[in-house]
Amino acid sequence: MHCRNCNNKLKDIFLDLGKCPPSNSLIRNNSEKKKERAFELITYICKKCWLVQTKDVVNKKIFFNNHYPYFSSTSSSWVEHAEKYVNKICRKLKINKKKLVVEIASNDGYLLQFFKEKNIPCLGIEPSMNTSRLAKKKGIKSIDEFFSYSLAKKIKNKADLIIGNNVYAHVPNLNDFTKGIKTLLKKNGTITLEFPHLLNLIRFSQFDTIYHEHFSYFSLLTVKNIFKKYKLKVFHVEKLNTHGGSLRVYGCHANDVRSEKSSVKKIIEEEKQFGLNKINTLKKFELNVLKIKKQIEKFISSAKEQGKTVHAYGAAAKGSTILNYLKMTNKDIHYVYDAAKSKMNKMLPGSHIKILPPSEIKKRKPDYIIIFPWNIKSEIIKNFKFVKKWGGKFVTFIPKTKVQN
């Protein structure tokens, strides 16, 4: 296996999570249960460019098919984040009706809808037709394909703004994708990419953000390196609270008049100080994950001893990683609740825990509800504060097992 960015031969393991099925492939019935396949979930470190990446296992089509059930609009805090971004970027870059905005992985139009409201021309690129269909209903033009260099060449109008929120990490061919962005970007145009920051993944032991569909784990050091290769430059960067701590990188053509702001140097310094360019820092991560594993096992077994019911909230990738790594089943966590209609009555991959609508919480009155998407913890606790009535409590596992008050 070679590095997705610099082609260096990879030998150093970052984390080995064992065998896991694709995290978003929900199981619909017994025959699918029998056919289910699991694949090694191992991440490597590149000692040359410091990219952390999953081992190649399968064709990406297995991961992003038409059953792919993730609708960005399900999370109200994520939609709010998108709206704030649109208002800010329009002000900052003076985006008006004469400009073209392209979003890669535009999902159900959760973000582009706010450009549309302002009558700003926009185009979405989204291979999952289940989600892009909803964007089109909102009147947002969408191309149902994976973004690539060859697709970028076909798009006639160049983009004034290219947006990629949580897509860069999901790209199997990083070089082709970056070359595509370079090709699609108009002279003086701007790119903004958001991705979870590797620094936070390590600092807060967020190992559950590792799953097959998530190919790369970036530091700014690495992104700067990739951009440079394609004559792009990072001129500004912001820290975001989303997904446990992300970076929003602002890029432009290397020959753009905009010069690098101090924010770039500052975060690079922070990464170097933390040791993101040192193999020992990266290797220590696995020990922290083992500690968390032990805490979770202890929590589940003591809940069982006390005869407590343990359910969970959020039938998404984060939960799948934890459940599969710990080899948990519906004997450990009985049900998982989720608001997405597309997931109803299906089962989580691997653990085969059944997914129920949130309306079932009141009927089943669980003692504990594990929150898998800890990044939207406050939203969930607020929405379901009625669990207090029967003494129900919320629990999070990352960065350590914690019963929420």
Ligand SMILES: [Zn+2]
């Ligand atoms: Zn590399």
